[in-house]
Amino acid sequence: MTPRKKLQGLVAATITPMTPDGQINLSVIHQYVDYLVSEQNVKNVFVNGTTGEGLSLNIQERKQLAEEWMCQGKDKLDHVIVHVGALSLPESQELARHAAAIGASGIAVIAPFFFKPTDKDELIAFLQKVASEAPAVPFYYYHIPPLTGVKIRVEELLDGIKEQIPTFQGVKFSDTDLLDLAQCINKNETEQFAFLYGVDEQLLSALAVGANGAVGSTYNYLGRKTNLMLQAFAKPDLRLARKYQFLTGEFLNFVIKLGFGVAETKAVMTFVSGIPMGPPRLPLVDASEEFIVKAKAKLESIVWPDGD
Ligand SMILES: CC(=O)N[C@H](C=O)[C@@H](O)[C@H](O)[C@H](O)CO
């Protein structure tokens, strides 16, 4: 791992490969790392998050996955961020200590979502207890209100956060509220926080208000195209950047109408990369054959500006 460049650009939210009988399948992670680096030009990963079904795995499995990503990513990946959020504080702390022990480049935590924090102070208190178990590891808050139901605005959360969480380094922002994101960026200009956006279909809008990069499921298989969008934005060639966003959006709009979640992401990644991602874990169920046929045809029908 090359040490500690600021996290920016694309981060793939990794899928957890599983065997047909539902065990985690560590044996393909080596190939998965090579695929991301050489085929998608993506060198950062976010392990055990939403796409990785992190909350459906047991502690042992989460540790094994984090270790395997660290081990296979050594000298190949720039950042391995491990999601260590859990409903149980001691479990989350144990995962944070483990991530620190294996040398993870960052840890991230979602808000607990069964018993929920009702205000900023309760949420910070929980995050602080986890972060302090890994005092040398950059800490990211993972904001994903559509799944956690915790809608505390990030702008409010960040106010004074460094005093309570000295390792605080940024936010993975998976919400459509771009006003909140913009205010976060605006109010923290002097900090070196990383704002990583997590709604892939509208990343360009987040870049416009100053997001530093993105964490998402689609960068597993649309990383190369999305990198071209980032390049066009940086140039700036906004017409070209929009073209890429419209096309990735065309695919996502199509699959979202069919029903698109982690199971479908596993299926898409399997047919695009050729690496068997296997089934999801219950309560998620396998994507249908009909979904796979239609999604594949849609993806193949898209004509990209780079002629690919
Ligand atoms: C809810 C969810 O899984 N969000 C992902 C990451 O935050 C995104 O990468 C989406 O999968 C993507 O934007 C497609 O909707």
Ligand SMILES: CC(=O)C(=O)O
């Ligand atoms: C999508 C995302 O960022 C995650 O899987 O956590």
